Amino acid sequence: MIPLRLTVNGTVREVLLEDPRVTLLDLLRERLHLTGSKKGCDRGQCGACTVLVDGRRINACLALAVSLDGASVTTIEGLADGDALHPVQAAFITHDGFQCGFCTPGQIMSAVGLITEGQAGTDPERIREGMSGNLCRCGAYAGISEAVLAAQGAGDGAAIREDAA
Amino acid sequence: MNLFDYTRPASVAEAIAAAQAPGAAYLGAGTNLLDLMKGGVVTPARLVDVTRLPGLDRIEFLDDGGVRIGALVRNSDLAHDPRFAKTYPAVAEALLAGASAQLRNAATAAGNLMQRTRCPYFADATSPCNKRAPGSGCAAIGGATRLHAVLGWSEHCIATNPSDFCVPLAAFDAVVEIEGAGGRRAVALVDFHRLPGDAPERETDLAPGELIVAVRLPPEAAGFSAHARYLKVRDRTSYAFAVVSAAAGLRLNGDRIGEARLALGGVALKPWRAREAEHLLAGQAPDPDVFRKAADAALAGAKPSGEANVFKIELARRILVRALTLAAAGTPERLPALPASPFAAPFAVPSPSPAGAAHG
Numbered sequence: 001m002i003p004l005r006l007t008v009n010g011t012v013r014e015v016l017l018e019d020p021r022v023t024l025l026d027l028l029r030e031r032l033h034l035t036g037s038k039k040g041c042d043r044g045q046c047g048a049c050t051v052l053v054d055g056r057r058i059n060a061c062l063a064l065a066v067s068l069d070g071a072s073v074t075t076i077e078g079l080a081d082g083d084a085l086h087p088v089q090a091a092f093i094t095h096d097g098f099q100c101g102f103c104t105p106g107q108i109m110s111a112v113g114l115i116t117e118g119q120a121g122t123d124p125e126r127i128r129e130g131m132s133g134n135l136c137r138c139g140a141y142a143g144i145s146e147a148v149l150a151a152q153g154a155g156d157g158a159a160i161r162e163d164a165a
Numbered sequence: 166m167n168l169f170d171y172t173r174p175a176s177v178a179e180a181i182a183a184a185q186a187p188g189a190a191y192l193g194a195g196t197n198l199l200d201l202m203k204g205g206v207v208t209p210a211r212l213v214d215v216t217r218l219p220g221l222d223r224i225e226f227l228d229d230g231g232v233r234i235g236a237l238v239r240n241s242d243l244a245h246d247p248r249f250a251k252t253y254p255a256v257a258e259a260l261l262a263g264a265s266a267q268l269r270n271a272a273t274a275a276g277n278l279m280q281r282t283r284c285p286y287f288a289d290a291t292s293p294c295n296k297r298a299p300g301s302g303c304a305a306i307g308g309a310t311r312l313h314a315v316l317g318w319s320e321h322c323i324a325t326n327p328s329d330f331c332v333p334l335a336a337f338d339a340v341v342e343i344e345g346a347g348g349r350r351a352v353a354l355v356d357f358h359r360l361p362g363d364a365p366e367r368e369t370d371l372a373p374g375e376l377i378v379a380v381r382l383p384p385e386a387a388g389f390s391a392h393a394r395y396l397k398v399r400d401r402t403s404y405a406f407a408v409v410s411a412a413a414g415l416r417l418n419g420d421r422i423g424e425a426r427l428a429l430g431g432v433a434l435k436p437w438r439a440r441e442a443e444h445l446l447a448g449q450a451p452d453p454d455v456f457r458k459a460a461d462a463a464l465a466g467a468k469p470s471g472e473a474n475v476f477k478i479e480l481a482r483r484i485l486v487r488a489l490t491l492a493a494a495g496t497p498e499r500l501p502a503l504p505a506s507p508f509a510a511p512f513a514v515p516s517p518s519p520a521g522a523a524h525g
Contacts, residue, residue: 021166043200
């Protein structure tokens with residue numbers, strides 16, 4: 001058995017793993033019952049599993065949980081403050097940044113990571129480039145780009161609809 | 166995924182000792198290794214987790230003017246280190262052209278060198294593949310070969326090396342620092358990856374159990390910072406492997422090229438340094454005719470490995486010309502230069518112009 005201690009959404013969680021093959025994604029979903037992080041491709045191609053580890057966005061499906069012993073993990077469940085949505089969550093609603101919703105937790109966690117990294121600013125093209133690790137098969141990219149731009153503090157996302165599309 | 170023994174040593178010496186076990190593999194971020202394990206392509210008996218090894222996560226600017234990149238430096242940390250990006254812009258641009266932001270946040274420098282080919286037949290555990298199962302044949306030959314090699318391939322393997330990072334590293338004479346049971350040694354990056362020959366299963370110069378501890382760029386690499394580019398053509402604007410890519414660096418003496426560095430990606434099983442082309446460029450004016458002659462020289466030995474990749478030879482020539490043209494125009498102020506597609510408007514190849522103007 002491998003003892004594992006992670007801080008997940010601010011709470012210390014201790015887990016005994018009987019198998020080292022468990023990915024961070026499977027640990028979150030199947031052991032800690034945090035099913036907000038989605039398993040899309042499970043191969044690092046779709047971004048639906050994106051979470052923050054020690055403040056940085058990564059693909060939870062391509063990280064071995066045992067390797068992250070001691071890390072601090074933030075998932076979509078840890079963003080809101082009670083009923084008060086995180087600004088990126090609110091922006092996705094305001095700008096209709098989804099259709100079916102399956103990719104949305106990963107999109108939002110990726111956007112939070114992108115904004116923290118501070119590389120994209122309010123340039124729609126840099127936002128699209130920075131969000132390219134998150135696929136949306138419904139094709140809600142226009143709304144997603146607007147939401148991320150709005151959350152960056154660019155003001156009215158509707159004004160850049162044409163550019164973000 | 167096969168069951169494996171997991172160990173997390175506390176020192177490089179312990180890691181090397183742990184990796185002497187048969188079937189052992191080092192685990193960095195695991196972004197490529199875990200993917201291959203999920204597909205049953207590789208089945209290591211033991212994973213030696215090197216992510217906590219002390220002292221390997223630093224970028225050290227050396228007194229001699231070079232830089233030493235620790236094996237565990239994450240791709241994004243390297244690309245966004247202001248001093249590194251300013252000194253080695255083509256390396257930063259290549260890093261930022263690779264994978265996605267999530268993967269760059271995890272993937273390490275050494276892991277990038279160790280990543281496996283993305284040949285779909287290698288990744289399909291049920292296909293013949295001399296690299297994965299020596300002697301089983303090559304399913305790629307006569308198969309879907311659009312992204313396969315046009316240089317340095319053999320009848321045993323026509324795969325390509327997928328790395329972006331390694332292309333400018335090859336151009337700028339990077340050196341790989343390796344530690345093993347027998348001590349420490351260094352090998353030039355251009356000699357680190359092997360061409361397939363008749364033993365495509367031997368991919369690198371590493372002996373079993375050897376560990377990459379750093380990648381070093383020599384002092385001369387900093388001499389190209391004002392005119393260095395990495396240009397990548399891919400099937401979508403972002404988050405795709407290169408169809409063809411090129412790293413170009415120029416040291417200009419007035420209106421002449423003092424020294425040129427050129428390497429291609431996506432064309433061979435290793436990053437392809439184009440030394441003959443570099444020699445042709447030295448002493449010449451940076452103009453399109455000269456660039457075209459250099460590109461012709463770089464691809465002189467090219468041969469398609471399948472009908473579907475005939476186009477890559479002319480594409481590689483054109484990408485070299487464009488990379489040289491952009492390098493002559495000057496390193497952009499901001500990396501990555503966007504639009505990321507080299508075919509984005511303005512469609513025409515820009516003429517040499519003041520630094521930073523190439524992408525408008």
